[in-house]
Amino acid sequence: xxxxxxxxxxxxxxxxxxxxxxxxxxxxxxxISLWSxxxxxxLVSVPFFGALLDPILNKDPHTWRRxxxxxxxxxxxxxxxxxxxxxxxxxxxxxxxxxxxxxRETESKFMAFAVNCTHLxxxxxxxxxxxxFMCPCHGGVYYKDGTVAAGPPPKALTQYQxxxxxxxxxxxxxxxxxxxxxx
Amino acid sequence: xNFFKKTWRWIDDRSGITDxxxxxxxxxxxxxxxxxxxxxxxxxxxxLLQVFTGVALALLYQPSSDNAYSSLLYIMDEAPLGKYLRxxxxxxxxxxxxxxxxxxxxxxxxxxxxxPREMSWISGVVLLxxxxxxxxxxxxxxWDDNGVWSAIVAAEQIGRVPFIGKPLAHLLIGGETLGGKxxxxxxxxxxxxxxxxLFATVGFHLYLVVRNGISEPPKRGRPVDxxxxxxxYNDMLKRVGVPFFPYAAWRDAVFGAATIVAVVILxxxxxxxxxxxxxxxSMVHATPRPDWYLLWVYALFALMPANIESYAIVxxxxxVLFGLFALPFVSNKGERSPLRRPWSIVGxxxxxxxxxxxxxxxxxxxxxxxxxxxxxxxNIPTQNTNAxxxxxLFEQKACITCHTINGNGGITGPDLSHVAKRLNEEQMxxxxxxxxxxxxxxxxxxxxxxxxxxxAFLKTLK
Numbered sequence: 001x002x003x004x005x006x007x008x009x010x011x012x013x014x015x016x017x018x019x020x021x022x023x024x025x026x027x028x029x030x031x032i033s034l035w036s037x038x039x040x041x042x043l044v045s046v047p048f049f050g051a052l053l054d055p056i057l058n059k060d061p062h063t064w065r066r067x068x069x070x071x072x073x074x075x076x077x078x079x080x081x082x083x084x085x086x087x088x089x090x091x092x093x094x095x096x097x098x099x100x101x102x103x104r105e106t107e108s109k110f111m112a113f114a115v116n117c118t119h120l121x122x123x124x125x126x127x128x129x130x131x132x133f134m135c136p137c138h139g140g141v142y143y144k145d146g147t148v149a150a151g152p153p154p155k156a157l158t159q160y161q162x163x164x165x166x167x168x169x170x171x172x173x174x175x176x177x178x179x180x181x182x183x
Numbered sequence: 184x185n186f187f188k189k190t191w192r193w194i195d196d197r198s199g200i201t202d203x204x205x206x207x208x209x210x211x212x213x214x215x216x217x218x219x220x221x222x223x224x225x226x227x228x229x230x231l232l233q234v235f236t237g238v239a240l241a242l243l244y245q246p247s248s249d250n251a252y253s254s255l256l257y258i259m260d261e262a263p264l265g266k267y268l269r270x271x272x273x274x275x276x277x278x279x280x281x282x283x284x285x286x287x288x289x290x291x292x293x294x295x296x297x298x299p300r301e302m303s304w305i306s307g308v309v310l311l312x313x314x315x316x317x318x319x320x321x322x323x324x325x326w327d328d329n330g331v332w333s334a335i336v337a338a339e340q341i342g343r344v345p346f347i348g349k350p351l352a353h354l355l356i357g358g359e360t361l362g363g364k365x366x367x368x369x370x371x372x373x374x375x376x377x378x379x380x381l382f383a384t385v386g387f388h389l390y391l392v393v394r395n396g397i398s399e400p401p402k403r404g405r406p407v408d409x410x411x412x413x414x415x416y417n418d419m420l421k422r423v424g425v426p427f428f429p430y431a432a433w434r435d436a437v438f439g440a441a442t443i444v445a446v447v448i449l450x451x452x453x454x455x456x457x458x459x460x461x462x463x464x465s466m467v468h469a470t471p472r473p474d475w476y477l478l479w480v481y482a483l484f485a486l487m488p489a490n491i492e493s494y495a496i497v498x499x500x501x502x503v504l505f506g507l508f509a510l511p512f513v514s515n516k517g518e519r520s521p522l523r524r525p526w527s528i529v530g531x532x533x534x535x536x537x538x539x540x541x542x543x544x545x546x547x548x549x550x551x552x553x554x555x556x557x558x559x560x561x562n563i564p565t566q567n568t569n570a571x572x573x574x575x576l577f578e579q580k581a582c583i584t585c586h587t588i589n590g591n592g593g594i595t596g597p598d599l600s601h602v603a604k605r606l607n608e609e610q611m612x613x614x615x616x617x618x619x620x621x622x623x624x625x626x627x628x629x630x631x632x633x634x635x636x637x638x639a640f641l642k643t644l645k
Contacts, residue, residue: 055358056350082465085360092363093249095331099465115467120484121339122332123467125554130581131628136470137336138485139550139585139595141623149623151550152489175359176335178342178352181493 060086064163064170073104073169078126078144081112086173100160100171101126101133103144110169112162113146114177119153121176133157154179211424212431213399219293220397220431221438222286228439229279230385232446233317234378236272244324246370248363248462251326255458270450276318278446280476283314288531294519295398298409301511303395306388308507313381315476320373322474324366328460331361332471334369335464343496361464396420397431401519409516475546479538482545552584553593560589563643569632573640576633580625588644596622603645611638 050057067081081102088096101113101124113133115123122137132149133142141150146157158177163170195201243262245254258265287307290296296304319337323330334356342352357364396416425431456474460466473481487495521528558578563570577583585595592599602611612634618624629637 053354055353055356055364058358060359080465080467085362089248089363091247091249093247094461094463094465095248095365096360096362097463097465098360099467115465116335116339119339119489121335122471123464123469125467127581127584129579132581132623134552134554134581134584136551136554137481139552139621141552143623143627150618150621152485152487152492154489154492173360175349175353176338176356176361178339178349179493180348181343181345181497 060173060175062086062173064165064172066165066168066170067100067102068169069167070164070169071167073102073110075104075106078103078128080115080126081169081171083171083173098173099123101157102162102169102171108164110162110164111146112160112171114158114160114174116158116177117153118148118155118157118177118179119151121178124157207393208428208432209426210393210396211420212397212427213419214423214425214430215400216397216431218434218438219289219400221434222282222289224435225439225442226279226282226286227385227389228443229275229282229446230381232275232443233272233279236268236275237374237378239268240272241374246324246366246374248326248366251324251366252458252461255326259455259458266455267450269455270453271447272321273456274446274449274453276321276474277449277476278442279314280318282442283311287311288535292521292527292531293398293401294407294514294521294524294527296511296515297407297517297519298412298515299395300391300398301515303388303391304511305508306384306391308504309384310381310388311507312504313377313384317373317377317381318474318476320369320377323369324373325456325458326366326462327458328462328466328469329471331365331462331464332469333473334365335361336471340496343493345497397427398519401521403518403520403522405519406517407515407519470551472548475542478545479541482541482548485548485550486541486544547594549594551593552581552595554584556583556592558583558588558591560591561644563640567639567643569636569639570643571640573636573638576637577640580628580633580637582637585622599641599644601644603642606641608638608642611641 063086065083067083068079073079079102080099082097082099085092085096085098099115101115103111103113105111117124117135117137117140119135119138119140122135122140124133124135124140124142126133131144133144133146135141135151135153139151140148140153142153142157143149146159148156160174161172163172240258243254243258243265245251258269260266262268290304290307319333323334323337338352338356341355342348344351353359355368357368399416399419460469472478483495484492518524556578558574561574563574565571577588583592585593587594587598588600590600606614614622615629615634615637616624616626618626625634
């Protein structure tokens with residue numbers, strides 16, 4: 001019973017539309033379908049792209065982080081220091097930590113190297129007795145001043161800004177160093 | 184008629200299941216499409232296995248940068264058969280890559296991408312990209328130190344792209360640094376975005392098989408002519424075609440089942456990849472490595488001349504993709520038999536050899552320093568005090584991370600087991616002080632008598 005009613009309606013509608021369709025009405029209905037769909041899609045796309053592009057749109061502030069006091073670092077030493085990212089999310093846990101190799105050159109001069117190899121970003125290790133930074137990935141090696149000693153790295157280790165503030169040594173948080181094509 | 188039969192009749196009538204499936208299962212296929220035709224369906228079976236095990240893993244996994252690691256430990260140590268489940272998902276991914284590779288080679292060798300199946304090839308290339316993307320994002324979800332550092336390595340590669348590299352890299356890892364948002368990104372790609380695209384593209388790929396028919400095995404001297412091919416193909420099917428099910432499908436079923444059994448056996452035998460140290464980017468004692476199917480790229484980065492590397496990273500992937508997409512447009516008619524297309528054989532052998540060799544080299548990673556190496560089996564007379572100190576210096580100054588002596592040490596530099604036979608004292612000093620392209624100049628870091636002591640040690644190696 002239900003089945004037959006449905007079929008009837010379909011036939012009826014079908015034949016009626018064929019009889020009364022003229023070109024402009026057809027065009028108008030096509031356009032209204034497409035434009036209303038496009039409008040609704042565009043409307044919901046805005047928050048979608050907002051979420052997608054959040055990492056670019058939502059810039060991190062760069063702040064100074066204390067990594068120790070002056071007395072913690074002997075002159076001529078290179079030490080691994082750890083600090084929190086500029087704007088750590090409460091759900092990031094240990095992934096919000098960053099490290100740097102802090103070298104105390106003189107009484108007042110510090111250098112802070114990013115741990116990332118400039119080749120492809122792997123973490124370089126400081127070999128104290130050899131005075132070299134060595135990368136485990138593709139064999140990049142750097143001297144104690146961060147310049148390239150061997151292997152594929154295209155440039156010296158990236159340096160973070162570092163300052164002595166009162167008795168404290170501070171590093172300025174920065175984005176992960178990226179090597180660009182011109183290096 | 185019993186109740187169950189009646190119910191099934193009702194469901195089938197109202198839903199049209201038989202009407203929809205019968206023509207699909209019964210559609211005629213060329214009779215001689217045999218065992219070489221099973222790799223595509225095996226890839227599909229692996230995909231279904233991945234969906235199935237992926238859903239199970241998602242029940243146990245916490246997709247948060249902070250907690251994913253502990254949930255992985257839970258899966259490995261506490262969840263019932265969780266370790267085994269991870270193993271199947273890992274080897275299922277490997278199986279999918281292998282089967283997809285074999286399918287790609289088969290289709291290329293038989294030139295099945297020619298008229299009228301160009302779109303099958305194009306959608307296949309899209310699937311190739313999606314499957315590799317799934318593999319890589321899946322490796323990142325293994326959120327240990329290897330996971331976080333692999334994410335950074337990927338960001339570094341994208342970062343090389345001129346102008347838009349930086350924002351793209353930040354988009355990938357969810358910010359300027361790795362952090363709380365990183366894993367949410369990889370999880371979304373791996374679990375929602377890529378699978379949705381895969382389902383859609385696989386559906387399209389399969390629909391095309393039905394629309395254009397399975398390509399008949401090529402025969403020498405029977406070229407494809409777009410003007411007559413479809414008529415010829417349909418006539419051939421009418422004459423000799425056999426219903427897909429079960430005459431061709433049984434091989435797909437048997438081979439697909441064997442593939443899945445092999446995956447399960449490998450998972451039980453070799454186990455899931457280990458969960459290593461926590462995902463803490465401030466722990467620098469990490470050695471990131473990609474999973475095996477990307478090891479060849481890793482090897483390429485170590486072996487390529489450094490000055491062309493940026494260009495290779497930026498231009499090679501789009502060029503390779505362009506070549507793959509262009510193939511069916513460049514050659515869509517003519518001979519399909521590999522015997523009449525000898526360059527296709529040369530090409531496949533070349534690519535397989537190069538990628539295979541790079542995989543082996545990548546697995547060995549001779550360019551990587553051996554941080555933990557220690558000397559042994561090197562005997563120095565006790566009165567030679569200089570050489571004894573030099574022996575210690577050889578380890579301390581990290582010479583050993585790159586040079587082997589009597590089987591211990593790295594293999595980046597030359598084996599020094601018998602260096603005294605090759606070089607005299609002066610030559611050794613020049614090398615050590617000045618270094619070379621691939622060796623640091625130790626003149627800067629050796630003090631006082633250290634150089635003499637090191638050379639005294641090397642002179643004992645005859």
